[in-house]
Amino acid sequence: MNFENYFPLWNDLNIAQKKIISDNLITRDVKKGTIIHNGNLDCTGLLLVKSGQLRTYILSDEGREITLYRLFDMDICLLSASCIIRSIQFEVTIEAEKDTDLWIIPAEIYKDIMKESAPVANYTNELMATRFSDVMWLIEQIMWKSLDKRVASFLLEETSIEGTNELKITHETIANHLGSHREVITRMLRYFQGEGLVKLSRGKITILDSKRLETLQKS
Amino acid sequence: MNFENYFPLWNDLNIAQKKIISDNLITRDVKKGTIIHNGNLDCTGLLLVKSGQLRTYILSDEGREITLYRLFDMDICLLSASCIIRSIQFEVTIEAEKDTDLWIIPAEIYKDIMKESAPVANYTNELMATRFSDVMWLIEQIMWKSLDKRVASFLLEETSIEGTNELKITHETIANHLGSHREVITRMLRYFQGEGLVKLSRGKITILDSKRLETLQKS
Structure with a gap:
C-alpha cells in the first residue's frame, strides 16, 4: 500500500x-x-x-x-x-x-x-x-465514573488492542494512562485479584474474567 | 450594530x-x-x-x-x-x-x-x-488542580463576569458548574469563610479578599 x-x-x-x-x-x-x-x-x-x-x-x-x-x-x-x-x-x-x-x-x-x-x-x-x-x-x-470502572475499561481496551489476556504492563504505566498514582492502581488491581478478576505477577497482569470486568465497567 | x-x-x-x-x-x-x-x-x-x-x-x-x-x-x-x-x-x-x-x-x-x-x-x-x-x-x-483552587478560580471568574464582589449564586449552582456536590461546595465555602476570604449569607457570597483567592488559585 x-x-x-x-x-x-x-x-x-x-x-x-x-x-x-x-x-x-x-x-x-x-x-x-x-x-x-x-x-x-x-x-x-x-x-x-x-x-x-x-x-x-x-x-x-x-x-x-x-x-x-x-x-x-x-x-x-x-x-x-x-x-x-x-x-x-x-x-x-x-x-x-x-x-x-x-x-x-x-x-x-x-x-x-x-x-x-x-x-x-x-x-x-x-x-x-x-x-x-x-x-x-x-x-x-x-x-462520572469511579476509578474501579476506569481501570476495568482500561484493562479490557488493552486486551482488545493487544489481542491477548496476558498484559505486559506495569502499574506505573496504567497510572500514567489514567492520570492516577501507582499506589492507587496497585491497590485497585489487588482488589481485582481478590475478586478473581485478574492475576498479578511480575510485570504482567492476566485477565481471568473479562465478562465480570465488562459488567463492572458498565455498572 | x-x-x-x-x-x-x-x-x-x-x-x-x-x-x-x-x-x-x-x-x-x-x-x-x-x-x-x-x-x-x-x-x-x-x-x-x-x-x-x-x-x-x-x-x-x-x-x-x-x-x-x-x-x-x-x-x-x-x-x-x-x-x-x-x-x-x-x-x-x-x-x-x-x-x-x-x-x-x-x-x-x-x-x-x-x-x-x-x-x-x-x-x-x-x-x-x-x-x-x-x-x-x-x-x-x-x-491536576484540587477543588479549593477550582472554587477560588470560579469565584474570581464570576466577580470578573458580573463586575461585582457580591455574587448572587447558590452553592448548588457552583456545584453544577464544577461537577461537584452541593455539600462539598458548602464545606469548602465555609472553610473559605473561616479563612476570611469570603462572607456567606442567604443566596449571596461576598468576596472579601480577592488577592488571597488569586494566590490560592495559583498555588
Missing part, C-alpha cells in the same frame, strides 16, 4: 496539490518509546500511521500524565500539526507505543492547501471533531 | 452566500434559564450572541452537571450546530444564563456554505479549536 491509498482526501486534491504533497512527503520509522511531538516545541506536521501505535497524552507540571487517545494503523494525527490552527491553545505529547512507520505531511505544506481547499479544510474539521469527541468521552469518564 | 458587523466572516462571503444567510437569518430573544440546545435532540444552527450570556455544559445520567465554557457578547456557538460536523459525537446542553439576544444561522444553510467555502470551513476549524482548548483547560483543572 502506498500513500495515495491511505490518505482519504487524495482524490479531492488537484494535480498541483498532489504534486506538492508527493514532493514533500516524509517517511519516518520510529522505535517504541520515541517522543514524536512535544507540546508547542514541535510542529511536525500531519502524521499518517502506516503501521504501529501512537499515544497522545498531557503532562502536568509535576510530571503526571493522562492519556487522551491512541492512534492505530491508518489513523491520522492532527495535533502534531497544531501550529496550523491558531486557536489550538493546549499542548500534548505524542509518543510511539510500538515501533511505528509514519508518513508526515509537513505542517506548512498542509496549511497552505487547507487555506485554499474547502474539502481539505472540512476534512480537518472532521479530524479535529473526532479528537474533541475522544476528549469529551474522557471528561465523562473522569467526572 | 447589525449582523454584518458581528459576523467576522461576512467579507469573505460571495454575494450569493450573503443573500442566502440574510434571507434565512433568525433573530431570537431568550429569557434567562431557557435551554437553547439540548444534546442531539436539537440542531439549531450557529448562534451569534448579540448580548447576554450562554453556558455550555454536560450532564451525567444521574443529572450531575459540569460547565464546559461560557459565551458572551459577540461570541459564536458552534456546538449548537453539531449536526453539521459528523464526527462530533458528544452531547452538550446550552442554556441562557442571562436574558440573551441571538442571531441564528440555520444549520443546513451554514453547512452548505461550509462545504463549498474554504474560508468558512477554516473559520469553523478555528471556532472548534477554541472550544476544544477550553475543554482541555478544564481537563487540566480537574486532573
